[in-house]
Amino acid sequence: MIYTVAIDGPAAAGKGTISKAVAAHFGFAHLDTGLLYRAVGAKVLAGAEPLAAATSLDPTDLENDNLRTPEVAQAASQVAVISEVRAALVDFQRAFAKREGGAVLDGRDIGTVICPDAQAKLFVTASAECRADRRFKELAGKGLDVSAEAVLADVMARDKRDRERETAPLIAAADAKEIDTSDLSIDQAVAAAIAFVQSRIS
Numbered sequence: 149m150i151y152t153v154a155i156d157g158p159a160a161a162g163k164g165t166i167s168k169a170v171a172a173h174f175g176f177a178h179l180d181t182g183l184l185y186r187a188v189g190a191k192v193l194a195g196a197e198p199l200a201a202a203t204s205l206d207p208t209d210l211e212n213d214n215l216r217t218p219e220v221a222q223a224a225s226q227v228a229v230i231s232e233v234r235a236a237l238v239d240f241q242r243a244f245a246k247r248e249g250g251a252v253l254d255g256r257d258i259g260t261v262i263c264p265d266a267q268a269k270l271f272v273t274a275s276a277e278c279r280a281d282r283r284f285k286e287l288a289g290k291g292l293d294v295s296a297e298a299v300l301a302d303v304m305a306r307d308k309r310d311r312e313r314e315t316a317p318l319i320a321a322a323d324a325k326e327i328d329t330s331d332l333s334i335d336q337a338v339a340a341a342i343a344f345v346q347s348r349i350s
């Protein structure tokens with residue numbers, strides 16, 4: 149049986165944490181699709197042309213330690229506007245979604261464009277302040293030299309670009325369950341996600 153779980157939402161809403169926990173709980177594989185766009189963005193920052201960077205993406209490109217920086221995040225959301233770049237990444241994501249044993253994909257357009265037939269779709273949100281605060285602590289904890297104001301500005305600029313782009317904008321699928329994690333602990337958010345996925349696949 150092929151199970152696909154689609155988890156979308158704005159920047160730093162907790163998609164990664166929830167996706168990993170859901171994947172571990174059900175024994176599914178997990179793909180962080182944001183990492184694909186971040187890898188393309190990093191190559192563009194290093195001088196590549198966006199479409200060439202997307203079509204030549206290699207698994208080793210995903211191992212770059214710089215992919216989590218705010219600079220690469222901005223570059224990722226800029227290349228993510230380009231419809232040809234998005235198209236170049238579709239087949240890989242769909243093949244991953246259809247693997248035997250189940251898959252969780254997180255991103256912005258998984259439930260709407262990449263896997264419209266996913267059995268379970270979640271849209272994970274939180275207030276911009278809450279998301280920026282969590283991301284600031286995460287980046288500062290890794291030793292990055294960031295300010296809370298700059299992280300909030302990054303999150304808000306990417307959300308705006310992601311929501312307003314023409315191709316595959318950030319929007320909840322009509323059949324997605326929304327989880328607002330603003331006032332939830334990680335355990336509560338994960339439990340809500342697992343309960344929903346369980347209800348959809350059993």
Ligand code: CDP
Nearest residue numbers: 159160181182185224225228255256257306
């Ligand atoms: O971790 P965070 O939520 O901050 O971002 P991410 O998921 O790593 O995604 C980085 C950027 O890639 C986003 O701001 C989007 O512009 C883009 N992206 C996208 O367009 N479509 C996806 N399926 C995943 C990411």
